[in-house]
Amino acid sequence: MRDIRDETKEEENSKTKAAIWKYSLGLNCTIESSGVNSSGHSCPINSVEVKEATLDNGRNHHATDASFIRRAADLSEMSAGLTSPHPNFGCVIATPSGKVAGEGYLYAQGTKSAEALAVEAAGEFCRGSTAYLNMEPGDCHGDHTAVSALVQAGVGRVVVGIRHPLQHLRGSAIREMRSHGIEVNVLGEDFQSKVLEDARKCCLLVNAPLIHRACSRVPFSLLKYAMTLDGKIAASSGHAAWISSKLSRTRVFELRGRSDAVIVGGNTVRQDDPRLTARHGQGHTPTRIVMSQSLDLPEKANLWDVSEVSTIVATQRGARKSYQKFLASKGVEVVEFDMLNPREVMEYFHLRGYLSILWECGGTLAASAIASGVIHKVVAFIAPKIIGGSKAPSPVGELGMVEMTQALNLIDVCYEQVGPDMLVSGFLQPVPDLLPVIPSEDATFEIDPSVNPFESSIIFFYKTWDLYGSFSNFSPHPIRMPYGDDYRTWSSVEHYYQANKFVGVKNPLSHDCVEKIRTAKSPEEAALVGRSKQRQQPELVRSDWEDVKIEVMYMALKCKFSTYPHLKTMLLSTAGSVLVEASPHDLFWGGGREGEGLNYLGRLLMQLRSEYLGESSVSAENTSLAL
Numbered sequence: 001m002r003d004i005r006d007e008t009k010e011e012e013n014s015k016t017k018a019a020i021w022k023y024s025l026g027l028n029c030t031i032e033s034s035g036v037n038s039s040g041h042s043c044p045i046n047s048v049e050v051k052e053a054t055l056d057n058g059r060n061h062h063a064t065d066a067s068f069i070r071r072a073a074d075l076s077e078m079s080a081g082l083t084s085p086h087p088n089f090g091c092v093i094a095t096p097s098g099k100v101a102g103e104g105y106l107y108a109q110g111t112k113s114a115e116a117l118a119v120e121a122a123g124e125f126c127r128g129s130t131a132y133l134n135m136e137p138g139d140c141h142g143d144h145t146a147v148s149a150l151v152q153a154g155v156g157r158v159v160v161g162i163r164h165p166l167q168h169l170r171g172s173a174i175r176e177m178r179s180h181g182i183e184v185n186v187l188g189e190d191f192q193s194k195v196l197e198d199a200r201k202c203c204l205l206v207n208a209p210l211i212h213r214a215c216s217r218v219p220f221s222l223l224k225y226a227m228t229l230d231g232k233i234a235a236s237s238g239h240a241a242w243i244s245s246k247l248s249r250t251r252v253f254e255l256r257g258r259s260d261a262v263i264v265g266g267n268t269v270r271q272d273d274p275r276l277t278a279r280h281g282q283g284h285t286p287t288r289i290v291m292s293q294s295l296d297l298p299e300k301a302n303l304w305d306v307s308e309v310s311t312i313v314a315t316q317r318g319a320r321k322s323y324q325k326f327l328a329s330k331g332v333e334v335v336e337f338d339m340l341n342p343r344e345v346m347e348y349f350h351l352r353g354y355l356s357i358l359w360e361c362g363g364t365l366a367a368s369a370i371a372s373g374v375i376h377k378v379v380a381f382i383a384p385k386i387i388g389g390s391k392a393p394s395p396v397g398e399l400g401m402v403e404m405t406q407a408l409n410l411i412d413v414c415y416e417q418v419g420p421d422m423l424v425s426g427f428l429q430p431v432p433d434l435l436p437v438i439p440s441e442d443a444t445f446e447i448d449p450s451v452n453p454f455e456s457s458i459i460f461f462y463k464t465w466d467l468y469g470s471f472s473n474f475s476p477h478p479i480r481m482p483y484g485d486d487y488r489t490w491s492s493v494e495h496y497y498q499a500n501k502f503v504g505v506k507n508p509l510s511h512d513c514v515e516k517i518r519t520a521k522s523p524e525e526a527a528l529v530g531r532s533k534q535r536q537q538p539e540l541v542r543s544d545w546e547d548v549k550i551e552v553m554y555m556a557l558k559c560k561f562s563t564y565p566h567l568k569t570m571l572l573s574t575a576g577s578v579l580v581e582a583s584p585h586d587l588f589w590g591g592g593r594e595g596e597g598l599n600y601l602g603r604l605l606m607q608l609r610s611e612y613l614g615e616s617s618v619s620a621e622n623t624s625l626a627l
C-alpha cells in the first residue's frame, strides 16, 4: 500500500506541463487518465486506476479527501463550455479503503447529474462509501435528483469542495443530505489544511465564471492575444496571420470551445476577416460578438455567415441604420447601446445569461476593456519572432499610466511552452472567495445562533440612502433620551452617542461640547465635533467612556427602534441575516473593508432583533394559551 502523498507528488511531477496549461484555462488541477468511458461520463470500479491510501491519521484523510476532490474538479471540467450557464459538476465515489468505485460529470445542461452517473457506475459499492463533489449540487428544477441518488444508494459521507455560489441554492443540498443522516464535510469549513485549501481552489477555478457571475454583474472575461517577442500583435501593415504557431492556435480553439462568446472590435473585423470558430470538430461553438461604434464594416465578412454559429453586433444607438438593416437581412443580430463601452456590453450579456467571454480583439478595445475593469484573466502567446515597426499594434493600447508602479500585476501567473511559443497567463482579478466575510464571526453567532456562517445572507448598511440605510446612526430619526434629571430630544442616534462622550464631566467645557453636539445641524456635524474634541482634548471625555459606550449606543438604538414601528418591522424582516455596518474605516462599530472590523453596530442591531423576536414568540405563545 502506498502513501497517497507520494502518489500525488509523483503524479504532479509527471503532469506538470499539462497542469500548467489547464491552470491557464482557469484550473489548478492535476490531470490524470480520465477514467471516463467512451459513452461519456462514468466508469465502473474495475476500469479506473485504483487508488489506495493509508487512512491512519488525519493528515492522510486530508490528503485523500484533497486528491479525490481534485479528481472531481478535473472531471467536472471535461464538459466545460457545454454546461453553461449551469456549473461544471463532477463526482467521485470512493470505497472506505480509498478505491474509486464510480465517477461521473454533468455532460451538458439538462443531462443526468454527475452524482447519479457516479452512483450508477459504482453500483453496490456505494453503500457506506464517500462521495466527493467539486461543488454542492444545485436543484434548479426541484427534483432533488443529485441528492436522491446519493441518499438512495446509501452513501455514508459526502465531501463537498465548495458550496453552491448562488445564494438561493447555497446550503440546501447540504442540509438535505445531512437531514438524511449523511455526514457532509465542506472544505474550509469542517477542517482546514494546506492540501485541502489547494483542492478547494481547484473547485473555485473550475467554476470561476459562475462564481464571478454570482458576485458581480459581468461575465468572466479572458483576454487572449498572440504577440511577437518585440510585443507586436500585427505588422505595421496590420497583417497578423500568423504570429503564434499552429499548436498555439489549436489551444485557442479549445479556449473558444469553453467560452460562451468570442468578442472582437471593428478594426479586427476589417483587418483580419476572422471566423472565430472552435475548429476542433466537436463540442461547443461560441457566439461571435463584434463591438463597433461606427458600423463602418465590410459587406462581405466571414462573421456574417451565421449558418453554423450566430453573430451579434453591438453598436452605438442610431449608427448606420441602413447597414443595420443589411446585417439583419444576413441573420446577424444588432444590439444598440446608448453608451457602447465594454462594461455596458458585458452587463448586457450577463443579463442574457452569458458566463464566460473570450476577448480576441486588438489593443484598442483591449485597453478599453481592461480600463473598465471587465477583464479577469489574461492569456498571452509569445512567439519567438521580431517584426519591428514603431506603428505596429501592441496588445494593450492606452491605459493612461505614466509610472511603472501603476502597472497591473497579474496573480497566479503560469508559464508553459507550447511548440515554439511561450504561453503566459494570470489573473487580473482573483476568483472571489465564497467564504463569508462576516466580521467577528464567533461573536456574531453567539449573539444570534440562528444565523449560519456559511449560509446566511449578509445585509450591509452604511449610508442612509442605502436600502437598509435607516439602520445607520445617521438616519434622521430623533430620539428622546434622558439628560441629567430631564429628557431631551436628540436629532439622531449619532447626536446622542457623540454627546454622551462628554456627559457628567465636571468641566464647563465638557458641558459646552454636549450642547454643541446636541444642537449640531446634522449627524455628520455632530460626529465631527464629537470626534475632533475627543482627539484634541481627551481630558473633556468622561473617564468611563470606553466601558459604557456600547451600552450608550444600545440604549439609543433601543429607543430609536421602539419609537418608530416601521423601523422595528424592517429590523425584524432581516431575521436570519447577518447585519454588517459596511464602514470601511470604523473598525469598532463597522465591519471594515474585508471583514476585519468588529461590527459592533451590526452586533447590537442583531441583539436587539433577537430580543424583539423573543418577545414576539412569547406573546404569540401567550395568545395561543389564552385562546
Ligand SMILES: NC(=O)C1=CN([C@@H]2O[C@H](COP(=O)(O)OP(=O)(O)OC[C@H]3O[C@@H](n4cnc5c(N)ncnc54)[C@H](OP(=O)(O)O)[C@@H]3O)[C@@H](O)[C@H]2O)C=CC1
Pocket (backbone or CB within 6 Å): 224, 225, 226, 227, 232, 233, 234, 237, 238, 239, 240, 243, 264, 265, 266, 267, 268, 269, 271, 272, 291, 292, 293, 294, 295, 296, 297, 340, 341, 342, 360, 361, 362, 363, 364, 365, 366, 368, 393
Ligand atoms: N495577434 C493577435 O492576437 C491579434 C491581433 N489583432 C490585430 O490587431 C489589429 C487591430 O487592432 P485594433 O485596431 O486595436 O482593433 P480592435 O479589435 O481593438 O478594434 C478597435 C475597434 O473596436 C471598436 N470599439 C467599439 N467600442 C469600443 C470601445 N469602447 N473602445 C475601443 N474600441 C471600441 C471600434 O470599432 P469601429 O471603428 O468599427 O467603431 C474600434 O475602432 C489588426 O491588425 C489585427 O490583425 C487583433 C486581434 C488579436
Ligand SMILES: Nc1c(N[C@@H]2O[C@H](COP(=O)(O)O)[C@@H](O)[C@H]2O)[nH]c(=O)[nH]c1=O
Pocket (backbone or CB within 6 Å): 225, 226, 240, 241, 242, 243, 244, 248, 249, 252, 264, 268, 272, 273, 274, 275, 276, 277, 360, 361, 381
Ligand atoms: N494573429 C493571431 C491571432 N489573431 C486572432 O485570431 C483571429 C482569427 O481567427 P480565425 O479567423 O478563427 O482563425 C483574429 O481575428 C484575431 O482575433 N490569434 C492567434 O492565436 N494567433 C495569431 O497569430
